Structures are given as structure tokens and as C-alpha cells.
Amino acid sequence: MELLESLSHAVVGLCREEVVRLAEQVIAEGLPADRAITEGLAGGMRIVGEKFTAKEYFVPEVLAAGRALYAGMDVLAPHVERVEGLRGTVVVGVVAGDYHDIGKNIVKLMLSAAGVRVIDLGKNVSVDRLRAAAEEEEADVIGLSTLMTTTLCTMADQVDQLKQTCSAGVLVGGAPVTESFARDIGADGTASDAGTAVELFLRTVDRIRT
Amino acid sequence: MASIVGGDHAASRAGIDLRAAMSDAGVLADVLIAALDDYGSDLALVFSDVTVEAEALGAEVAWASGTPPRVKREIAPDRMVVPDPEKAGRMPVILDAARRVILARGDTVPVLVSLKGPFSLAALATGLEGLLTDALADPARAHDTLSRAADCQSSYARAIVATGGIPLIGDPFASGSVLGPDHFDALARPGLSRLVEEIHDLRSPAAIHVCGDTSPILASLLTTGADLYHLEWADLEVAAASGAILMGGLPTELLLGTGEEELEAAVAEGLDAIPNRDRFIFAPVCDVPTNACPERVRAFMRTARRLA
Numbered sequence: 356m357e358l359l360e361s362l363s364h365a366v367v368g369l370c371r372e373e374v375v376r377l378a379e380q381v382i383a384e385g386l387p388a389d390r391a392i393t394e395g396l397a398g399g400m401r402i403v404g405e406k407f408t409a410k411e412y413f414v415p416e417v418l419a420a421g422r423a424l425y426a427g428m429d430v431l432a433p434h435v436e437r438v439e440g441l442r443g444t445v446v447v448g449v450v451a452g453d454y455h456d457i458g459k460n461i462v463k464l465m466l467s468a469a470g471v472r473v474i475d476l477g478k479n480v481s482v483d484r485l486r487a488a489a490e491e492e493e494a495d496v497i498g499l500s501t502l503m504t505t506t507l508c509t510m511a512d513q514v515d516q517l518k519q520t521c522s523a524g525v526l527v528g529g530a531p532v533t534e535s536f537a538r539d540i541g542a543d544g545t546a547s548d549a550g551t552a553v554e555l556f557l558r559t560v561d562r563i564r565t
Numbered sequence: 566m567a568s569i570v571g572g573d574h575a576a577s578r579a580g581i582d583l584r585a586a587m588s589d590a591g592v593l594a595d596v597l598i599a600a601l602d603d604y605g606s607d608l609a610l611v612f613s614d615v616t617v618e619a620e621a622l623g624a625e626v627a628w629a630s631g632t633p634p635r636v637k638r639e640i641a642p643d644r645m646v647v648p649d650p651e652k653a654g655r656m657p658v659i660l661d662a663a664r665r666v667i668l669a670r671g672d673t674v675p676v677l678v679s680l681k682g683p684f685s686l687a688a689l690a691t692g693l694e695g696l697l698t699d700a701l702a703d704p705a706r707a708h709d710t711l712s713r714a715a716d717c718q719s720s721y722a723r724a725i726v727a728t729g730g731i732p733l734i735g736d737p738f739a740s741g742s743v744l745g746p747d748h749f750d751a752l753a754r755p756g757l758s759r760l761v762e763e764i765h766d767l768r769s770p771a772a773i774h775v776c777g778d779t780s781p782i783l784a785s786l787l788t789t790g791a792d793l794y795h796l797e798w799a800d801l802e803v804a805a806a807s808g809a810i811l812m813g814g815l816p817t818e819l820l821l822g823t824g825e826e827e828l829e830a831a832v833a834e835g836l837d838a839i840p841n842r843d844r845f846i847f848a849p850v851c852d853v854p855t856n857a858c859p860e861r862v863r864a865f866m867r868t869a870r871r872l873a
Contacts, residue, residue, distance in 0.1 A: 369701075410781055413745035415697045422698070452632035457693050457743075479627070479635070502737075503615075504817050506632055508856040511821075530742055530777050531851070536818050 366399025388434035443560035448480030455502035590661035621654030682736030683756030742777030
């Protein structure tokens, strides 16, 4: 559908006003809002994620695409019953002692666009809060993020405690986190950027559910 | 060889509460000197944590046991006004610690004193997401914030040079992991170039540290004119062509590991990748993590000296 493709292109082009205009056109023409979200907005965000992975887009561009996506969601969401949660539930947060949340916010944005229900606990999150939220929300996966090398040890402790007491998968991420570090601390995986993180989350949800 | 130890690891290895060390010049200097002597680093670093300047500007800082402080509540951009470095927040602690370290070890090793680059200070004090949102939606407001941050750091850099220390401008958010080349050029490079030029005008060398992947911004970063670049991930051949001294080579997370063979292999690989050893300081690519085992840091320095 040409209009949905235009919606996707407007997200990739970071054109917030154009996204809103096209979303309103979707509603005016009686087209399905859920498809406009999944194929138009989320489809565009997937391309943004690919460009982020390929280092064609960086954090400012992802934020701008996110603003465009949410502006479109504001128009379309009232016209669908439920779009989130179709592909699993994840709890995300920044490790205790760390207040840098932009990486976590980008992953949250990409997961939401992919149809995942995301419970965001914010910054400086304790193991107890992560565990309680995962149990209460019946989360498939917990995602932990840190920006600083100084809180890598805290991340290791938190992953260790979660793996001992929680049935959800545990994924880790952030600038200083490497695959070998994630493996050494017993996490279920890590991704080098938000685009590949979505694929990893979805694979982990599938694995946990089977 | 350098061990790149900040106040957090230095305090942790000495068994001293981080807040106590990071709030008292005498304690901070003592733990930094003890780590310097223990590890046998060829340069000293006076660095407490990333929040010093943001806190001095009025941002609320949270302390948790065993980890360095973090900015808990940012300030509005228009509250960024140039502080008096000898009075504001913990800036006097850093400056006095620098004087003490220089007095104790300045005749044997160069002493780098850390300050934030204007982009990272603006991000820490006012919030990265807000700063980037302004850069997209209201560029004039973003540039005003960055200009205020540069004014603050210009003043702090002058105070650092007055101690006899060499300013090490840490700009963790001005990374190629965050900004592409266009935004780096527009938002981060002007402030860095200004600081380097002003430090040179004071007849001091200037060093820059950038975290994360620097490859997308490396060409632009190297035009700032710094005398030393401490880089996390970078094409060292390209960086070396600038003629500046380079520092780095060992992935920091290896200091959290335990395998001797893994460490030796990483040191050997890092040394092999050095394009010009005459202008290279082999060191961890970022500061040693708080709870890294001291014996692991010693093993790194031992292995590096043996293989080099």
C-alpha cells in the first residue's frame, strides 16, 4: 500500500510533521491503523535500526525518528485495540549506580516499534525491582544496560542474582559490554547496537517460551 | 606504559570509601599516588569521577556505596554559568589533589588532570537526550548550551594549567558511538578545538580522551590539534598520521578477567597494532574499573613491559 510505504519513508526521513499528516490521511481514508503502525511506522523504524547498525544513522537521528514514530502513534493508536505485547514482554532498566539511560531508551523504542510490550524501570534499578517487575508482568526477558566501565561489576552481580532467582532470560548491553563479558557473567547474550538488540530480544523471547 | 587509574579504583584498591576519597583532596591524592606507585605507571592521572563539573554547576549528584557518583537531576541550560573553580562544588578538591600529586611525583612523571569536554559537560549537566533534541529542533538553543559549557571549561582548564597539570579533556559522549560526523562537527568539535587552543595559549600541552567507537569522527577529532589522544576504538594508523601522541591499546574489560593467557594475548595483540612506538603510551583504553583486581592491573603492567 503506497500510503504505508510513504509513512515508512517519512519515519526514515525523520519528518515528524509528514508522519503526522500521513497518519491522519490513513485514518481519513479508513485504512487499517494497526497495519499503518506495524508496516508504516515500525517498518520505518526497522530501517532506521539497520542504518544505525550500519553507522549511517547515529543517536540524534534515532531520537528524531523516535519522535516522528511517537507522533504518528499518537494519531493511530486510538484507532486500534492493542498493538503491543504481541511479541513478548520485556523489563528494561539501567543497572544500580548508573543514571545514563539513552541507550536503554533507544532499545526500548525499537522494541516497542517491533510490537514488544516494554516495562521500563528507568535508571539506577536494583535487583529486587527487576525481579519483582519480571514476576508481576510475567516478563519473558530482562534487559540490563550500563554506559560506564565502573558499573560493569554491578552488572555482573545483578545478572548473577537474576539468573539464580528468576526464570526470565537476561540480556545485557551498553557501550563497554562485549560478547565475552556477557558470556563470562552468565547473561543470555548482548548486542552491539539497538538494531541487532531487537533481533536478539525476539530470539530470546522465542527460546524462553519454548 | 600507563595504568589509567581514577579515584574510584584508587580508593577501592586502598579499601577507602569512594565518597570519602572523592570529596577530600588529601585522601584523593594519597590513594592516587599509592596506585601510581603500586602499578608503576609512567604517567599520573588526577581524575575523580565524571560528575565534578556538572555538580559544581548545580546538578544533583547521587552517591551509592561502592560506585562513583552519578548525576541524578540535571539543571536547566540557562543555569550553566561559569563557576569559580577554586570554590564551586568539588572542583577545589580536584585542583588541590592535582597540586599534591604534582608536588609528590611531578618530577618523575607527567601529571594529567581530567576535565570534561564541553559537549559531555552539557550532556551531563542538562541531559544528553534534551541536548540532542534541542540540536534537532532548536539548534540555536543547543549551541547556546554548548557555548555556556565551553565558557565553564575554559575557566576550569586555566585553573588546571595553573596547578602545573596537563589538561586531559574527557569527552565520553562526543563519541562515534553517539554522534555521526556531521553532528560531531557541529556540536562537539568546536568546543574541543576552542579548549585545545586556549590551553596551548597557556603554553601547556592538551590531551583528549573519547570513549567508544571513534572511527566515524576520527578525521574531525584529529583536527582539534590536541597533543595526545587517548582513544577506545580507533584506526591507530590513521590517528598516528596526525603526528600526535596516542594512548590506549588494551581493552579495559580485560582487567576484569582472570585468564593469564587471555591477558598476555591481548597485550601482545595490542602492542603489535601500535604504528609508532616512539609516540605511543600503551595503556587501558579507558580508566580501570572500580573493582578490578589490583593483581590483574599489576599483571597487565608486568606483561606489557616484558613484551614491549
